[in-house]
Amino acid sequence: MDTLMSPLGMVSGFPSDTHVSQSDEQKDWFVQKDGMKFAGTHLIIDLWGATNLGDPAHIDAVLREAAIKTGATILHGHFHHFSPNGGVSGVLVLAESHVSIHTWPERDFAALDIFVCGDCDPYKAIPVLKRGFLPERVTLGEHRRGMTILED
Numbered sequence: 001m002d003t004l005m006s007p008l009g010m011v012s013g014f015p016s017d018t019h020v021s022q023s024d025e026q027k028d029w030f031v032q033k034d035g036m037k038f039a040g041t042h043l044i045i046d047l048w049g050a051t052n053l054g055d056p057a058h059i060d061a062v063l064r065e066a067a068i069k070t071g072a073t074i075l076h077g078h079f080h081h082f083s084p085n086g087g088v089s090g091v092l093v094l095a096e097s098h099v100s101i102h103t104w105p106e107r108d109f110a111a112l113d114i115f116v117c118g119d120c121d122p123y124k125a126i127p128v129l130k131r132g133f134l135p136e137r138v139t140l141g142e143h144r145r146g147m148t149i150l151e152d
Contacts, residue, residue: 030146031117039146040097040117047110047129049136053103056081056088062132063092063099066125070116072096096120110135115145 030037052058056079067074072094079090087103097115104110110133114122130138 031144036144037148040115040120040144041122042113042115042143042145043122043125044141044143045112045114045126045129046139047112047133047135047137048139049108050103050110050133051108052133053108053110054081054085054088054105056090058132059088059090059101059103062128063090063101065132066114066128067092067094067099069124069128070096070114070122071118071120071124072099072116099125108136 030039031041052062060077060079064074064077073096074092075095076093077090079088081088085105087105089102090100092099094116096117098113099115100113102111112129114125116122126138126140129135
């Protein structure tokens, strides 16, 4: 066994047996905004000068709060701590897609993805991330996944 890796990751939730149900009408989870139709908004977030990046329980709690603020439904979480003083890689699987994080505590850096569809707003997660990790600087990119032009 590699001494840098913990034998098991921290599972913060178990696969949900709760199914996200739809009415008898098939709902289109694509987003319509700015004359475009797309699957969802994918934010790429870098946190520089951040804190609390080596604590899987803290990261789990912050990401759960952030996901809930977007309006998403959390289905499952898994976080892996690479050593007592090392980074964390983790994911929350959402009914509306995912939130993921990879941290480098030795560089005070974290890389996150927030991808949500439907009525969720990933930008509502940013204040939660700032409170939870206290970064000196945040860089942000947005990509609209599955983009198409609306038909008149």
